Amino acid sequence: MEKIASLALVAALLFHLPARAEAPAADKATDAKTVTVFAAASLKNALDEAAAAFKKKTGTEVSISYAASMPLAKQIEAGAPADIFVSADTASADYLSTRGLLKAGTLTNWLGNSLVLVAPKSAGGKKIALEKGAVLAALGASGRMAVGDPASVPAGKYAKAAFTSLGIWEALEPRLAITENVRAALTFVAREEAPLGVVYQTDANSDPKVAVVGVFPAGSHPPIVYPIALTAASTSKSAADLLAFLESPAAAQFFTRQGFTMLSHGR
Template identity: 50%
Template sequence: MQRRTLLAALLAAPAAAPALPRRARAQAAPLTVFAAASLQDALRAQAAAWEEAGRPAPRMSFAASSTLARQIEQGAPADLFASADEQWMDYLAKRDLILPGSRRATLSNSLVLIAPPDQAQPLEPREGAELLARLGAGGRLAVGDPAHVPAGIYARQALTSLGLWQELEPRLARADNVRAALLLVERGEAPLGIVYGTDARVAKVSVVGTFPPESHPPISYPFALTRLAKGRPEAAALLDFLTGPGAAPRWRQFGFTLPG
């Protein structure tokens, strides 16, 4: 009797749905974008426009480009990488972690000297003595860590070009990313900082000087698909969206410049 009851129950139960192939499961997952910290405000606006067009919201992770590149190297599941310099995109390309043919030089930026909002007196970045005077006896210059953070690398190159690196290197407050350096100045914990022009636009700081473009290599933001995005047409569509003409006005709204 018990056997007949069990057999009837099994026959009545609905058939289990077949397991999705691994690729189908991957395609069902939201897209994941790893992007430089300096892109976060503009990229959130771009993602909102992407959603308004009827696309699923991507997941986004923001940090220093160096941190994100190393996470991708260690297997972090990113579909698209937006770096704040060519160096860290090269780092992944040399390890065959970028989808060939997907890399695009998308945006550019400026490098500026900032101070707390109540210290708005202009300062010529070329004038080392004036810069040191503004730092004072114990003040530090907030920058992304020049050992690996793109904004800090650009800052080191600019200061070296202007003959100021040797004097200022011991006075640096090295931050994990450019937004952390920005916050040190915004809070008044550092009297001066070097960040991108776009960062200064979204914080309560004063831009007191701009570094000459010739003092550092051009600031370049390459975007590319990672190897994990292979076979995901929606990832390619997102890259096209972010680098296409429709996205350009939003990038410019946040202060970025576009090549060409």
């Protein structure tokens, strides 16, 4: 496996970097008109739209840091200021919950998603059988599969589980281009720097430069679930209002339009 050097720059351009692990300034932590959200990278398009709608409705600023879920969770554990945490897997939320770092009674399985194989749109969009021979043939002699890091990125973990279930992982592992989050994998394929990549359906829907060439069977990997919760350290008076808004029918349109399924419909 190898990391692709250009991806660090890609990720830096696409996403805000998570806040450093340091004690929050008191004025920011108690600012009723600012809510800080740490969220899985795959949520960017839909969550940005929902945050803009919330600001228009309430006047409340929403600051969002996007990255892979577990690194965000560890930022929160180290003291980085966040009011709401949204991960792309239950493991990252459980990591914080078992340490008492999420506010009791607020953790909910909020959204669902599906896992897909994508290729550059310019390649024609021909479907690829999720079998070893077909996938390796599509990669060609030197092509690599862009995948979130299976050690830390939920999409990468789901991809490893799916390829293992389908009997492809052992042959495919040496052909991976490991990325720091799922949106970096998407960008790599969109730029035609990788012939194939594994992303969520919602990521594929967000970029017209990629085409879905395969859909992984739901039973080939654990269910894709996005938990959401208030952090235990949050002092923002508006964080609970944002959480309620995100789980409401009024916000559902931003997520279902992108391809998410709603698992939670308010409290």
